[in-house]
Amino acid sequence: MTGGPLEGVRVVDLSSVVVGPICTRVLADQGADVIKVEPPEGDLLRNLAIGARSPGMPGKFMQFNRNKRSICLDLKQPAAMAAMHRLLDGADIFVSNIRPAALARLGLDAASLAARNPRLIHCAILAFGTGGRYANRPAYDPIIQSLSGIAGTFERATGEPRFVPMVMTDHTTGLIAAQCIGFALYRRERTGRGEAIEVPMFENMASFVMTEHLGAASFDPPAGPSGDLRQLSPFYRPLPTKDGWITVSPNTDAQAFAFFDAIGRPELRDDPRFSSAQARTANAAAYFEVRAQGLAQRGTMEWLAILEAADVPVAAYNRIDDLAQDPHLRDVGFIVPEDHPTEGRLHRTANPNRFGGGERADALPAPRLGAQTREVLHEAGYDDAAIAALLDAGAAREASLPPA
Amino acid sequence: MTGGPLEGVRVVDLSSVVVGPICTRVLADQGADVIKVEPPEGDLLRNLAIGARSPGMPGKFMQFNRNKRSICLDLKQPAAMAAMHRLLDGADIFVSNIRPAALARLGLDAASLAARNPRLIHCAILAFGTGGRYANRPAYDPIIQSLSGIAGTFERATGEPRFVPMVMTDHTTGLIAAQCIGFALYRRERTGRGEAIEVPMFENMASFVMTEHLGAASFDPPAGPSGDLRQLSPFYRPLPTKDGWITVSPNTDAQAFAFFDAIGRPELRDDPRFSSAQARTANAAAYFEVRAQGLAQRGTMEWLAILEAADVPVAAYNRIDDLAQDPHLRDVGFIVPEDHPTEGRLHRTANPNRFGGGERADALPAPRLGAQTREVLHEAGYDDAAIAALLDAGAAREASLPPA
Numbered sequence A, B: 001m002t003g004g005p006l007e008g009v010r011v012v013d014l015s016s017v018v019v020g021p022i023c024t025r026v027l028a029d030q031g032a033d034v035i036k037v038e039p040p041e042g043d044l045l046r047n048l049a050i051g052a053r054s055p056g057m058p059g060k061f062m063q064f065n066r067n068k069r070s071i072c073l074d075l076k077q078p079a080a081m082a083a084m085h086r087l088l089d090g091a092d093i094f095v096s097n098i099r100p101a102a103l104a105r106l107g108l109d110a111a112s113l114a115a116r117n118p119r120l121i122h123c124a125i126l127a128f129g130t131g132g133r134y135a136n137r138p139a140y141d142p143i144i145q146s147l148s149g150i151a152g153t154f155e156r157a158t159g160e161p162r163f164v165p166m167v168m169t170d171h172t173t174g175l176i177a178a179q180c181i182g183f184a185l186y187r188r189e190r191t192g193r194g195e196a197i198e199v200p201m202f203e204n205m206a207s208f209v210m211t212e213h214l215g216a217a218s219f220d221p222p223a224g225p226s227g228d229l230r231q232l233s234p235f236y237r238p239l240p241t242k243d244g245w246i247t248v249s250p251n252t253d254a255q256a257f258a259f260f261d262a263i264g265r266p267e268l269r270d271d272p273r274f275s276s277a278q279a280r281t282a283n284a285a286a287y288f289e290v291r292a293q294g295l296a297q298r299g300t301m302e303w304l305a306i307l308e309a310a311d312v313p314v315a316a317y318n319r320i321d322d323l324a325q326d327p328h329l330r331d332v333g334f335i336v337p338e339d340h341p342t343e344g345r346l347h348r349t350a351n352p353n354r355f356g357g358g359e360r361a362d363a364l365p366a367p368r369l370g371a372q373t374r375e376v377l378h379e380a381g382y383d384d385a386a387i388a389a390l391l392d393a394g395a396a397r398e399a400s401l402p403p404a
Helices: A019-029 A059-065 A078-089 A100-105 A110-116 A141-147 A150-158 A168-191 A201-213 A253-262 A266-270 A277-282 A284-295 A300-309 A320-325 A327-331 A373-379 A384-393 B019-029 B044-048 B059-065 B078-089 B100-105 B110-116 B141-147 B150-158 B168-191 B201-213 B253-262 B266-270 B277-282 B284-295 B300-309 B320-325 B327-331 B373-379 B384-393
Strands: A010-014 A033-038 A068-073 A093-096 A121-126 A195-200 A245-248 A335-340 A344-349 B010-014 B033-038 B068-073 B093-096 B121-126 B195-200 B245-248 B335-340 B344-349
Touching: A010 A019, A010 A078, A019 A033, A019 A059, A019 A068, A019 A093, A019 A121, A019 A168, A033 A078, A059 A344, A059 B201, A068 A078, A068 A373, A078 A110, A078 A384, A093 A168, A100 A121, A110 A121, A110 A195, A121 A168, A141 A150, A141 A168, A141 A201, A141 B245, A150 A201, A150 B320, A168 A195, A168 A201, A168 B168, A168 B201, A195 A201, A201 B059, A201 B168, A201 B320, A201 B327, A201 B344, A245 A284, A245 A300, A245 B141, A253 A266, A253 A277, A253 A284, A253 A300, A277 A284, A277 B044, A320 A327, A320 B150, A320 B201, A327 B201, A344 B201, A373 A384, B010 B019, B010 B078, B019 B033, B019 B059, B019 B068, B019 B093, B019 B121, B019 B168, B033 B078, B044 B059, B059 B344, B068 B078, B068 B373, B078 B110, B078 B384, B093 B168, B100 B121, B110 B121, B110 B195, B121 B168, B141 B150, B141 B168, B141 B201, B150 B201, B168 B195, B168 B201, B195 B201, B245 B284, B245 B300, B253 B266, B253 B277, B253 B284, B253 B300, B277 B284, B320 B327, B373 B384
Parallel strands: A010 A033, A010 A093, A033 A068, A093 A121, A121 A195, B010 B033, B010 B093, B033 B068, B093 B121, B121 B195
Antiparallel strands: A335 A344, B335 B344
16 A cells, blocks of 8 residues: 555556656656566666666666555566566556567557456547658657657757756656546546547647647737747846856746846836736846846845845745755655665655655655566566566566675 | 547636646637637737737637637626636636635635535645745746746756747646646546645746756766756757758757768768767767758758658748648648638648547637626526626626627
């Protein structure tokens, strides 16, 4: 009993790297039992990411795979595939981020699995939706950041395309896949039936960008140029102060007028370009320039004090290494120390969201490759002799304990 | 009957601008009946965004508010608040992005509403979680991009902090709120009880950044510096060609070696810095530099042809205005023409995700302010005389039809 809204939900997770693992981490954090099925070489992220205390256990892998159990199966062997099907017979959810053709070759496509387990929710996370011409192309985050328009928004803002310095399209699509699974779980309670879901990265990120930036070009013919000019301004960024950077966000009239006073330009509240929220939006470029000029006059700490006192939304920015010390995050217990059984002491981030109906209370450490192979096979009905046979044949593998 | 996994779910939506409206748009796209409750001046986004054919109906507002119905209530009037409570008595979900203190002042906090409707799922989207010292601060997307470490990832990559040119933290948190609501709906089917959910922007985005970039600094003491050096490289971007830009993503050995051949550097496959995926990750900066030097030799179209033929993941980038013409998006019918009853012809984006169990089949146009005031009040049990009284008092308001 884990607690959490997904208590009792069993997930078989044949996914790797980021887009699938963040989806199933959400399910795990919400109380589901996530069985991570890994090939003999392990999830690619075990070896792709750097920064580990022991092989196959880098910090990035551990962040994406907490609260899961790992079973290692060599699905090329029929005995391993038989074990996989036994796991799927008892599963509520199957998640993969494998291309559709490869999934069908393995016999793990939605139609094949529905025949055995009609209550199964089959979630295929794809780079591109089936039915379009890119469907069989390989894609990684930079390809999707390029095609979905993200790189293009930077070009509009600064003249040069670039990517968000995160695997944003993997990460966001994985969060959406978990969302879709929740909806399908809800429907299954009402209909008794599972279903197949397809969650494509490209379409989801194109939707993200177009929802924000189609704007006036939503109309046919367009009512004006595409794009929200506030976010596409070159000044949509922390602005330089005398000694660093600061972010201000004076949006309402009260905030904007207090800001004009603070920078010694009280006359701007009567400037028709800046006298209302609508006017400031229409003149976003000019408004951002006024901000930039004003903020250059003083240092960051001085501005923080002045603008907080004037009730203007203001912040310095946190670097990655600052986050663990952020006072608010400390107040809410966002960083949880964890003593991992083999990897030592870690910083674990908490589930950011609060559920009044109960939350997952236990915390499983990120698994070494095949750490729960034996336990999961037992639960699936294999006895000790059958497990030994699978292990002997190399169809299933176990984590070897690191030397003491 | 809408079809879609959330068919029959009724949502009362007291949210505005982006973070709440994208959450409830997801619910609406998935078949829920979303009743958007707006004050007499309307959702701020109606007036904040530019690019409209008629007042209060800019393209950006319409993208975030399709498939919803609008009722306009002046909640300062007791008769309007009584109508709000009648709506909530019949609702499954209540979504707001109002600060906790203001919600309590309105009597719309979770405890008050649970007393009347114990099956209600009360989703409060917040800037900062309650229990931390920033809880009552106002925040907009740039403040959260600063505090959550997003601006800091750009500083690591390029030396200067900046924001993603989208309201990424609003948008992502809204998607997560919809995800949490799905999980609570699932649990309610099993327990019969609603619950209160809190979805804070800051914590969710700090989780996003730390999951990706804590890396070796997940360990205490750290096993190395924080950050995934691939995404934090200044070269994590489309790279310049002779005449434009191109994105390549040669990750596997086969892809990387084909790429080395294509740029005329076949010897690099034996270079220990680049001979395996792990080596290329550890030497990400050098690997990106090799790519940049190689790609400068030819034009974009030439590279696309060469690298596609060599099976190297490659793409040019789409600008916002290119997306509607993208051939894959056209194949999958991603852009749907819509003839809005008052705003004319629009480009509407499709729900990116496929649900085998059925999808929302009907399409409601984005509502003018108060377009369904009368209809929704009728459904809540008000008769014509009672509705007339609310309208006469200004407690409820209707959309005025634009002049013919």
